[in-house]
Amino acid sequence: MSIDTLAGKKGLIVGIANEKSIAWGCARAFHEAGAELAITYLNEKAEPYVRPLAEQISASIIHPLDVTDETEMLNLFHLISEKWGRLDFLLHAIAYAPSEDLHGRVTDSSKNGFQTAMDISCHSFARLARFAEPLMKDGGCLLTTTYYGGEKVVENYGVMGPVKAALEGMVKYMASELGQKRIRVNALSPGPVATRAAGGIAHFDDLLKMAREKSPAHELVCIDCIGAYARFLVSDEAHLVTGSIAYIDAGFNIMAP
Numbered sequence: 001m002s003i004d005t006l007a008g009k010k011g012l013i014v015g016i017a018n019e020k021s022i023a024w025g026c027a028r029a030f031h032e033a034g035a036e037l038a039i040t041y042l043n044e045k046a047e048p049y050v051r052p053l054a055e056q057i058s059a060s061i062i063h064p065l066d067v068t069d070e071t072e073m074l075n076l077f078h079l080i081s082e083k084w085g086r087l088d089f090l091l092h093a094i095a096y097a098p099s100e101d102l103h104g105r106v107t108d109s110s111k112n113g114f115q116t117a118m119d120i121s122c123h124s125f126a127r128l129a130r131f132a133e134p135l136m137k138d139g140g141c142l143l144t145t146t147y148y149g150g151e152k153v154v155e156n157y158g159v160m161g162p163v164k165a166a167l168e169g170m171v172k173y174m175a176s177e178l179g180q181k182r183i184r185v186n187a188l189s190p191g192p193v194a195t196r197a198a199g200g201i202a203h204f205d206d207l208l209k210m211a212r213e214k215s216p217a218h219e220l221v222c223i224d225c226i227g228a229y230a231r232f233l234v235s236d237e238a239h240l241v242t243g244s245i246a247y248i249d250a251g252f253n254i255m256a257p
Contacts, residue, residue, distance in 0.1 A: 003032065003033060003034065004033065004034040005033045005034065005231065005235045005236075005237070006030055006033035006034045006035035006231065006234065006235060007033070007034030007035075008034070008036075009034070009035045009036070009088040009089065009234070010035070010036050010037075010038070010080075010084045010086060010087055010088050010089075011030055011035050011036070011037050011038070011087070011088060011089040011090065011091065011234065012037075012038045012040070012076075012080065012087060012089075012090045012091070012128075012132070013026065013027045013030070013037055013038065013039050013040070013091045013093075014040050014065060014067070014090070014091065014092050014093065014094060014128065015040075015091065015092065015093030015094040015145070016039060016040075016041070016050050016053060016054070016093075017042075017046065017049065017050070018049045018050075018053075019053060020193075020223070021093070021223070022093050022145055022188075022190060022193060022223050022226050023091060023093035023145075024053055024223060025222070025223025025224050025225075025226050025227035025230075026091055026093070026143075026188075026223075026226060026227045026230040026231070027039065027053075027054075027057060027091075027227075028057060028224075028227055029224070029227030029228055029230060029231040030089075030227075030230070030231060030234065031057035031058070032231075033231050033235070035088075035089075035234075036060050036084075037054075037057060037059045037060065037061075038059065038060060038061035038062075038063065038076075038079075038080055039053070039054035039057075039059040039061070039062050039063075040062075040063055040064065040065035040076065041054075041062070041063075041064055041065070042064070042065070042066055043064060043066060044064075047064070050062075060083065060084075061079060061080065061083060063075070063076050063079060067094065067120060067124035067127065067128070068119065068120065068124075073127065073128070073131060074131075076131075077131040077132070077135070080135065081135060084135075085135075086135050086136070086137060086138070087132050087135035087136055087140060088136070088140050088141070088234070089140055089141040089142070089143065089234035090128060090129070090132050090140070090141075090142050090143065091143045091144075091145075091230065091234075092124065092125045092128055092142070092143065092144040092145070093144070093145045094120060094121065094124065095117075095120070095121040095145075095160065095163075095164075096116070096117065096120045096121060097113060097116065097117035097121070097158070097159050097160055097163070098110075098112075098113040098116060098117070100113065101113030101114065101116075101117065101158070101159045102117075102158045102159060102160065103156075103158065104158065104159075105158070106158060106159055106161065106162060109158075109159045113159065114159060117159050117160065117163045118163050118166065121160070121163045121164070121167065122163050122164075122166050122167045122170060123170075125142075125144045125167065125170060126170060126174065128142075129142050129174060129178070129185070133178065133181070133183065136181065136183050138182070139181065139182030139183055139184075139239075140182075140183050140184070141183070141184045141185075141186065141233060141234040141238070142174065142178075142183065142184070142185045142186075143185075143186055143187070143188060143230060143233060143234065144167060144171060144186075144187045144188070145187065145188050145189075145190070146164045146167055146168050146171075146187045146188070146189045146245060147160070147164050147189060147190070147192075148189060148191075148247075148249065148252065148253055149161045149164055150162075150163070150164025150165040150166075150167065150168050151165070151168070151245075151253075152257075154207070155207075156204075156206075156207070167187065168187055168245055171185050171186065171187045171243065171244075171245065172185075172243045175242040175243030176243065179242060182239075184233075184238070184239070184241060184242035185242055185243060186233050186241060186242060186243070186244045186245075186246060187244070187245045187246065188226060188229060188230055188233075188246055188248060189245050189246060189247045189248065189249065189253070190221050190225075190226045190248045190249060191211045191215065191220060191221045191248065191249030191250060191252050192204070192207045192208050192211050192220070193220075193221060193222070193223060193226070208220060211249065211250070211252050214252055214255050215249060215250035215251050215252040215255070216250065216251035216254070216255070217250035217251055218250070219250045220250070221248050221249060221250060225248055226248050229246060229248050233246065
């Protein structure tokens with residue numbers, strides 16, 4: 001893929017927490033391909049970790065975004081509209097569940113905990129898409145991040161399994177609904193990566209070990225691998241790829257338990 005594949009394109013990245021984030025690997029790949037980026041950070045506590053990274057890739061917009069705050073979302077998209085007048089792609093790479101629900105049985109998950117996990121990890125993608133849609137006048141790409149635990153039961157993944165299953169369903173329905181506007185919707189499904197969010201999953205080291213041992217390549221994926229695939233999906237070369245769940249897991253998903 002040529003270095004300028006995304007030259008002239010404008011993209012919004014939601015989900016960078018630090019230099020180990022999947023969203024950071026994607027943002028770096030987008031930047032290297034020539035895209036101009038808007039980067040969000042969760043709050044004042046997160047800003048010192050995110051802003052230096054955003055400045056490193058010359059982000060044109062660096063703005064706070066708590067996806068549960070409607071005003072912040074409105075302000076962000078107003079700024080994008082004022083500064084760029086359009087948006088070509090969006091990456092949604094956030095997930096959260098309260099620890100007591102994440103570490104317990106799905107059967108025992110609390111109503112509030114489940115709703116919180118679903119709102120932040122799943123429905124926020126639809127809300128972002130709704131704001132992005134009018135800015136994608138010439139088409140575009142909406143990307144989110146999922147995990148194999150939404151398809152098969154993965155020990156200790158807990159309530160995030162049903163949440164990711166719902167997110168993958170949303171990808172398919174949104175792809176169908178937005179296709180006539182040439183807006184593509186896809187999900188990246190990487191193998192386990194040692195991000196800050198992954199640190200909340202019990203026995204995560206065991207999950208990494210299993211992924212390495214069972215995958216045909218016997219390797220763990222890195223954020224650069226994920227970024228390379230994301231770069232392709234938001235490019236014009238992938239203009240007929242939509243509604244897909246793209247595995248980047250060294251082949252782990254093809255193996256029997």
